[in-house]
Amino acid sequence: MNQPSTLGRTDAMPADHPPVAKPRVGILLANLGTPDGYDYWSMRRYLSEFLSDKRVIDYPRWKWQPILQTVILAKRPFSSGANYKSIWNEELNESPLLTITKRQTAAVAKAMSERHGDKVMVEFCMRYGNPSVDSVVQRMVDAGCTRILYVPLYPQYAGATSATANDQFFRALMKQFRQPASRVVDAYFEHPLYVEALAQSVERVYAGLDARPERLITSYHGMPKRYLMQGDPYHCQCQKTTRLLRERLGWDKGSIDTTFQSVFGPEEWLRPYTVEHVADLARQGIRHIAVASPAFSADCIETLEEINGEIREAFEHAGGERFTYIPCLNDDAPHITALTTIIEENLGGWLPARG
Structure with missing residues (x-):
């Protein structure tokens, strides 16, 4: 300031x-x-x-x-x-x-x-x-x-x-x-206090629901797959973030999925794409999911409009019934x-x- x-x-x-x-x-x-x-x-x-x-x-x-x-x-x-x-x-x-x-x-x-x-x-x-x-x-x-x-x-x-x-x-x-x-x-994706803040944000939202979501999706901003092959560590750090969050929550493997959003241009980006994955889950019979965005420190166009708009619509259009968005960490204590x-x-x- x-x-x-x-x-x-x-x-x-x-x-x-x-x-x-x-x-x-x-x-x-x-x-x-x-x-x-x-x-x-x-x-x-x-x-x-x-x-x-x-x-x-x-x-x-x-x-x-x-x-x-x-x-x-x-x-x-x-x-x-x-x-x-x-x-x-x-x-x-x-x-x-x-x-x-x-x-x-x-x-x-x-x-x-x-x-x-x-x-x-x-x-x-x-x-x-x-x-x-x-x-x-x-x-x-x-x-x-x-x-x-x-x-x-x-x-x-x-x-x-x-x-x-x-x-x-x-x-x-x-x-x-x-x-x-x-x-x-x-x-700082593996800093214990960052992981703790993520876990508390999930627990806080889940505590306010009358039914537990069947799957938690951690949606990260995407990048061309070519960048990963050139040595960018982002993909690996996103995967580890999800694992650390799951371990802190004490959940079983398979309870959280890692996906990537905001695809741009003609080349292949990191997969699975969030918008496609949530639709696939709905078609498989999963009716209630929650989505968190661990790569974003603050809510923005990619979370408030893309996740709560395009990605929510993809899930609901494919037969999903309840979509819970978990806000970014923002200025939470x-x-x-x-x-x-x-x-x-x-x-x-x-x-x-x-x-």
């Missing part, structure tokens, strides 16, 4: 010395991004930035950009804008992802302030859209952050999420005359506890030990 300026001058400085901010440690949370609005031009700007990222679409630029700029961006902003409009936070005129990320940042900032006072500054940025990584890094440097811990809010590592977020952070650092020391938080613990572990040596 924004902090008051700490610019000042010490007695040891000569009179003509420029102001120097009091040194502090910055904690920068980073999420995927959001358009500024659901109108055509806001959506076009956002989609152009997102789909031009070589980490996301790695086709040769000469081949991909003409298709993107003349075909895809002529039509997709309308359909994507309609999807965003269906979930938009009209009261604050922003996407749910932005609303939730603000709440997460405020909760982490409160916890860190209680522990370290004004020695820390907590902010958030978006890889695509606003607030941009560049602008927030600049604000933190101006406020005296000589050290920045960068926290990509992706529990599992993927080149198209974690790596591109890191790329943008490093590009922002390249523009700084005096670069702050920096650290990047690694994927166990999630904030997990994040602040992970942050503290990665701050080792940067802040005085608490007495």
Whole structure:
């Protein structure tokens, strides 16, 4: 969150010395991004930035950009804008992802302030859209952050999420005359407190149901299968996340399925596809399922519209009767506890030990 300026001058400085901010440690949370609005031009700007990222679409630029700029961006902003409009936070005129990320940042900032006072500054940025990584890094440097811990809010590592977020952070650092020391938080999918937060979210929803779902589906964002074959660890980390969740819940094998959503383009992506799998379950006679999204730290278009819309409809159209969506961890207390613990572990040596 924004902090008051700490610019000042010490007695040891000569009179003509420029102001120097009091040194502090910055904690920068980073999420995927959001358009500024659901109108055509806001959506076009956002989609152009997102789909031009070589980490996301790695086709040769000469081949991909003409298709993107003349075909895809002529039509997709309308359909994507309609999807965003269906979930938009009209009261604050922003996407749910932005609303939730603000709440997460405020909760982490409160916890860190209680522990370290004004020695820390907590902010958030978006890889695509606003607030941009560049602008927030600049604000933190101006406020005296000589050290920045960068926290990509992706529990599992993927080149198209974690790596591109890191790329943008490093590009922002390249523009700084005096670069702050920096650290990047690694994927935290197997951290016990993250797994605990996931398990509690499932238990909380199940406790409020009058009948237990016959199957839990953990739906992760998809990626081309080719990326797995090239060495991206995302698929394996998703599989392990599901296993750790099942073990923490104490459930039998076969009680949770791992699937992948948001397929884009003509090539094969990681399987099974969520939308096909839930329909298959319904055709097999399963009438009640629950779906969770462990790869998303906050509810967004892929969960609120895709899972609760397209995927729910696929299940019900195939004969399913009850579809229970388990919200993302968002700013739930166990999630904030997990994040602040992970942050503290990665701050080792940067802040005085608490007495």
